[in-house]
Amino acid sequence: MPLLTFVARVIDGLLLVASIDPVTESQEAADVYRSQAKQIIKQLNPRSEAKCSIVSEPMMFHYMIEQGICYLTLTDKGYPKRLAFLYLEELHEAFIEELQRDHGMDWRTQVETVSRPYGFIKFDKVIQRKRREYLDPSSRDNMARLNSDLADIHDIMKKNIQEVLNRGERLDHVSQISKDLATQAEQFKWNSKKLSLMALWQKYAPMVAILLVVLITLWYKFG
Incomplete structure (x- = not known):
């Protein structure tokens, strides 16, 4: 299940949206994972891997970069990798759709010029809804997603x-x-x-x- 989800600008690591599951092992653990997520995003640049999984025992970060925007989530290590990236892809599609609905073709300028963190925090509602859909990897809908997805994830970079x-x-x-x-x-x-x-x-x-x-x-x- 996705426990933490960040959407950030790649060029400078500015957080556009942050959504955190309140159900965690401890506040200390939650703080550690938040800090690690921010450090990962901070180190990204336009030449970084487009997709990557990063092990942080007993959890795993997955991130995807699309159109200069990074979508990052934290899951249990046993959570299906393919499902995690399907979750990120759906977030990307939903985020761009919402930006286009609010700002039209000028949405890129809105993303590039926003100067304060969490400038698109209202998108958290969509993240929460998507997160609930992906909570149980063995659910009928998620099994259908996995069966219909033909993407090859074996070549996605994996780091510690x-x-x-x-x-x-x-x-x-x-x-x-x-x-x-x-x-x-x-x-x-x-x-x-x-x-x-x-x-x-x-x-x-x-x-x-x-x-x-x-x-x-x-x-x-x-x-």
Whole structure:
């Protein structure tokens, strides 16, 4: 059963919708999974895998990227992977349908320009309805979904949560190194300018001094 569902903008990780099942093992566990979900989304970019499953024992995250939007859900590890992605695909179709109904062909601009988190939180009603439909993987409707779905999910990337989080730490480290290098480059550029100015001063200072002496002498003599 989908326990947590996030819809986010891929380019910057801004959460558009967040829906969380209140029935969890503990508040502490719920906080951990929410934090992991946000970290996963934060690390996504337009070059990330379009579909991926990430193991976080005893649970599993599944995410799908469509049209610059990430749909992520958390399920039990034993929940059928194919059904999880069918759930995400239906969410995508429903989300785009609602955006088009509210904003017409300008829906992309609405998604790209929204600046506050949870700007489309009213879509949570649709998520809750879809989640109830997918609660029981052995239900008649879900069995029919699985039987009618012909998608091959064997090539969907599978990762471990620690691998993803460690990658995030490395990316943060690389980002910090880049910032440090940029600062050092700017400092080097300024130091180079100072050295150039000092070299010019040393080269032309004697000539300027002589010229000033000549001008002062002529001023006293003819002034």
